[in-house]
Amino acid sequence: MIDLHTHTNCSDGTDSPAQLVNKAIAEGLTVLALTDHDTTSGWESAQKTLRGDLSLALGAEISCLTNDGISVHMLGLLFDGAHSQMQEMLENTRDGRIPRALKIIELLNAGGIKISIEDVESVKPAGATLGRPHIADALVKNGVVSSRDEAFTDLLHNNSPYYVAHLAPTPEDAISMIRSAGGVAVIAHPFASLRGKVLSAADFLPLKIAGLNGIEVNHRDHSNDERSALADIARELDLVITGASDYHGTGKLNSLGENHTHQGQWERLESEADKRRVIRA
Template identity: 35%
Template sequence: MDILNADLHCHSTISDGTLEPEAVAARAKANGVELWALTDHDEIGGQQRAMAAAHDLGLPYLTGTEISVTFAATTVHIVGLGFDADDAALAAGLAATRGGRRERAQQMAEGLAKVGIKGSFEGALQYVGNPELISRTHFARFLVESGVCRDTSEVFRKYLVEGKPGYVPHRWAALGDAVRWISDAGGIAVIAHPGRYKFTPTEEFALFSEFIEHGGRGVEVVTGSHSRADFVKYADTAREFDLLVSRGSDFHGPGESHTDLGTLPDFANELTPVWSALEERILR
């Protein structure tokens, strides 16, 4: 297989990143990325800007997004790569998935207010380019900037995970719908950072099985939130389910992300990278 320093999972200000799409492109190029995709949450509004920036830099590009899915009462993320960014059904599906974020955010703010943290909804909005995409990350940034917590990890741990005052569950897209939107738009669906989900072995097997039944074809093996043990585990999972493998930093911004763009290790040579099935979709 072709060994590439591919980074096919990262975010910009279009969703919950801190850099504009053009700045993410420049950072990827500067860090030696050889194939890039911008994968903002439930949004493809930054794709034209990302494509243009990548073209100007001579950086090969794949269209991307990261769709929020509810599976077994857990939020799972499905990355789409190489799709038609003008596909109407994909755009409509993403718009429907985004729906409800604002109402959820207002409920989160009400929960935080009950423990003495006032004005968090308005505070979080300061960090959002599109109010439809307000998320826990934006609340976390506000709580850090206002001195409630030292860093975003502390915010999530104390306030924004299940059982904490600012946590509000949300019903996202169905797994089959998300995979179908991506596939019908000519792209490939990839399970993002599977090591992050707290599934039992039975639940994880069900996730991969159903994903494949719906037409899913890939899994992130090397990603910023995976340990080296996870690299090995999900390489084995890719072999077991005959899946293409992907890699991506899940970069959100300097000083905020564990892994910078372009700094991931390679995966095992015998695995088949997702970009080998998307050669005709790479924009050069």
Template identity: 45%
Template structure:
């Protein structure tokens, strides 16, 4: 059984509709795909509608944007109740902050790119999607200013850029508690990916584990062999699950769906711990 527990669709910053993400999983020989769009569950229903067609089981999830002392942390929430009031309120707060931040980034970028407007950015996103830096990157590509998303992030949208603007994000320990309270299972995404920017030290992960963190995403293209070994040792020490995932974004990133996978036994443990929604199987 081949399982990919981290993908994105047009509901956030992927380039394919949710149903097409499952179709891509089918074409790649996957048996299970988790849809984990950033700070939204709006793609769940469409993805669910193609489970029978594709024969691919769906793990409904979300990737929460968190922060600790200015360092971004991504928390994967699996099988939580999307109607949970506490988690919904925190996600909505973060969404509103991300969208106001996107407007401020666009304002800064209008100095080198006067043709860039916020309407151009909105045109890159599906209705209801959380507007973020990838949509700004797509807008610049659509204007012919740069060749692709990677170039935009490399030159203009990285965390140290003069065009960067911070935004509200929940504390990761509190986010872990909120996911659990919503019946979900929290797993930290690409926790050691220093190539993306600053990463938190191990003490933060230990505090998240004390709060109920279930696992660490170890096998990820942004982890080198040393980081994977360190993560695996830490997972064993803290008795955390180890997952592997593609972090697929369609054409938005080089990541290919199914390039890293999770063991079936790990998914079984995630299902056993969840009480929000079930895995949808064909």
């Protein structure tokens, strides 16, 4: 079983990298991709915990914005973690999350919802990439909502009056950087309409031209019709079809391995990186 999209407490998940690896082994996964938001800080710990038949496909989920202001997440897998320009892009994207969080908090306060950046920092694991899920956790702690899911449904979704975009690379720029660093690029949950405005079918050709390798088709936030439409786009553009859990530990309902990638699709995706960077025990 191959799961190509997961998170740890190095970003907005709740498991440490070691705990994630241990759970993947217990679940019988054969390939696990570690894709924390805009960071590679969990790579070393995951590698130290690796054992048995599990292989690691190290990567990151890069926050992007189209020129039209649509939020897009790009999975970069199997890239060179020492690539300086890639690390600079990730750092710049992380830095942009701080003023964004402060603005969201300001808007929430103006709406009569009490929360502070100190509240957010108190629930965020040390060193983790700051994100809206940590604001959600602070809202839970303050008794405003009962869960992360409720926070996003009621207050933090992309169409909310409290939503704030942040500085981020375009999807094309992120793809170009991933490929320059020797990796492969897979667009994550591109038709997840419940999260807000999404791409159209016509938007995928420019991404293919930019170097996109695959589309995450099978994801819990895609309906059956959305999965079918994305699979058609992938076949038309000769892109790899992936599936993944987008696992966040207890931060989301998603279960590890609940969607997965076919072995043949994974082998093709891996072959499109400039080097074989899968980590094995």
